[in-house]
Amino acid sequence: MNNFFHKKIKFILLEDLEKICNLSYKKKIKKKILNVNSIKEASNSEITFLNSSNYLKDAMHTNALVCIINKKFKKYLNKKTIPLISEQPEIDFYKVVNFFYPNSNVDNENVIHSKNINLIKKNIFIGHNTLVDKTAEIGNGTKIGNNVIIKPNVKIGNNCLIGSNVIISNALIGDNVIIKSGTLIGQTGFGFKYIDKTRLNFPHIGRVVLENNCQIGSLCTIDRGTLSDTVVGEFSTIDNQVQIAHNVKIGSFCIIASQVGIAGSTIIGNNVLIGGQAGISHHLKIGNYVKIGGKSGVVSSIDDNQIVMGYPAKSLREFVKQNKK
């Protein structure tokens, strides 16, 4: 895991889980759990969870040390991984995450502004009223507008252009990236559950990664990931008022027009074109070179090279046929 939160503790023991989320393993064994991770990326010292049939393949091949899991999915789990049966694996897992990373489910507004002399040396331009946290790093030749807030540990590459009124937190930004004014990068995403008449906001320990040369329009919101990162690939170009939810991965050379919304954990290939006001549901996979017509509502995954339109989105040919009737 790469992220911007400091773990509160170095490790927990398998037996500690009983205190944290009331889960215990039948065999009494001493195991150190060093961190949390997604089922796909977890290493053999990490804990993860599974509560959806979408990830059974990952479950079979996971390297995780421990997996909090629904009873019905247990048979799919890699035999090397310790299963902890739960009726609410996601919730119990997030309790563990919150234990490792307190405050990862809120937005930190505490910026310790530094008027770092190094900024001048590196040919950085910074506008009026702009706050740059003393732990943030900014590359050579980068220009930052007015009223901008760069929060702790953010890294911005060389020769970027950041507009005014931009807020950046929990983000890793490459070189030559353009972020237009009023855009918010790296906030917590829309992940929560109502439990016992209260709200549990999910932890967001992931980052936003903006790869080299990508461009983000004005008044966009790109939320940081829960466990993995939210990513915009190289040279992808995004228009104004676009919403990109937590964990979304966008490939390179994509074109995303204004007012598009992409829901959580959806993966978009390379060279994808998305027309204005289109919406894409969560947990989908959109192939390379896909074209999605403006205002389409995409509710299922799309193979490479397809052209779709409509709501629910179908092949362009079918859309045109239906609308000729």
Next chain:
Amino acid sequence: MNNFFHKKIKFILLEDLEKICNLSYKKKIKKKILNVNSIKEASNSEITFLNSSNYLKDAMHTNALVCIINKKFKKYLNKKTIPLISEQPEIDFYKVVNFFYPNSNVDNENVIHSKNINLIKKNIFIGHNTLVDKTAEIGNGTKIGNNVIIKPNVKIGNNCLIGSNVIISNALIGDNVIIKSGTLIGQTGFGFKYIDKTRLNFPHIGRVVLENNCQIGSLCTIDRGTLSDTVVGEFSTIDNQVQIAHNVKIGSFCIIASQVGIAGSTIIGNNVLIGGQAGISHHLKIGNYVKIGGKSGVVSSIDDNQIVMGYPAKSLREFVKQNKK
């Protein structure tokens, strides 16, 4: 009426209406009108109006002292209420409102910033460049980000989390409320008429009421009410880039995903789930436990427990059937 505007005057006389909006009552009677209100909530010292058949039931039971009303609706009006016949009841009424409350149809940007010492005592965190009007009240333990503007008379409860670049006016905010960055609460709404080649912007003397524990995403706009309040209920959770128009009432434990728009005066029940990019027309009533699919366009009221989808929105069953053909 609870609101944030000071009345210019204590009362008007029934006969003054001739000067204000050219309406007069046939009988010469002395009546003091103390305030304006909606037909449903008006007391027997207040003036209201009626110009839509949607509110005939309210007309029968209104306690209003005076009602500016279309001739055709006069027969439905409570006999105790004085009818003033008008061809443009809404316009004439708004002239009366503007007389009572000047400047209620514009956004006031005049903030007299106070560095109130009490803030420290109450364990309040306030970021850089943030303006808090000296008449605003902020509860214990509330944290407010950078570049925030809290306008006159706003009340914010305890333990709230307000992001950066937020603007709050004419609002009453409960405890434990979360408002993410870039969101605007309490502006004037989209209410106006073109009359004689000019624009009459409607007064907005209502508030935005955010009840305890509700959560508002980033870059949302929640406009204040015209006569009544705009309300978001307890524990309701709203994602980024959502637009909530004047007078909308949202119940408790609702979930509203990104880029949803809810038009003026629509009432939403409790535990309602609204998918991303859905739009809901004005003056509708959405029941409890309703689920509205992403990108749906809702143009008529919905009973409790229904699941709808599509544009225009229909039952999910019908939507699926139609899209299988």
Next chain:
Amino acid sequence: MNNFFHKKIKFILLEDLEKICNLSYKKKIKKKILNVNSIKEASNSEITFLNSSNYLKDAMHTNALVCIINKKFKKYLNKKTIPLISEQPEIDFYKVVNFFYPNSNVDNENVIHSKNINLIKKNIFIGHNTLVDKTAEIGNGTKIGNNVIIKPNVKIGNNCLIGSNVIISNALIGDNVIIKSGTLIGQTGFGFKYIDKTRLNFPHIGRVVLENNCQIGSLCTIDRGTLSDTVVGEFSTIDNQVQIAHNVKIGSFCIIASQVGIAGSTIIGNNVLIGGQAGISHHLKIGNYVKIGGKSGVVSSIDDNQIVMGYPAKSLREFVKQNKK
């Protein structure tokens, strides 16, 4: 051309085009090119381009001195205009524009704030932390909120109301204009091409023109034009979260509800009514008195007085019929 960029040079010679974009004219003639322009508005000392059959009529009647043009369209070009055959007329033309106007394809965040004493004399109100460039002009009685950025050469008329957190660049704003909080006026638009695995952002030397008495909602984005202006006509009224792309022209007395998106170069007549969340494709012409239902997707031009709805938008009558089945 009226714009806010200073030309780097007074003129180029026809023969210079070989260096700038590798185009040369068969005949060796000395011609001074003084500026760039659209094919419709170019004068006989200006260079333009043509790459779409939409503008063949303009090609026949253009006054341009030089036109960079696809081979297949050459026969339509006014005989007085010098044709320069190109396989990528738009790209080659933009290279010329960038030569005349460097930096017109990025947003300039450099504001030299002036606390101009004249502001007081003219009864101007300016809020806290607001930056007004020393070259900006502001009319009598105009009120500007907090955290606003008024960039170089912007002109704002008399008695305007500008909210807080507004950013204005490259704009000409009339009298009595209302711009609500958080809105961005005059940024570069979404115009670019991927060429040889890199992005060429198109120049934007046009302005945003907001005519007298128009009103713009909160958190809107109105991008400036590429060659011509983006225009909002007199008394038109726009709600929150609306996106208006480069070169769009909106007539007078239009009503545009929340979350509408209008794509590049579309022309909208007078007295047009557009419902919430509607989207309009690029390069369309919408007639006078047209009504577009909420959430409609308009993909073709519309004649005067039509009422349309749906996606793709069709006549209201047809939409209702289809949805009764």
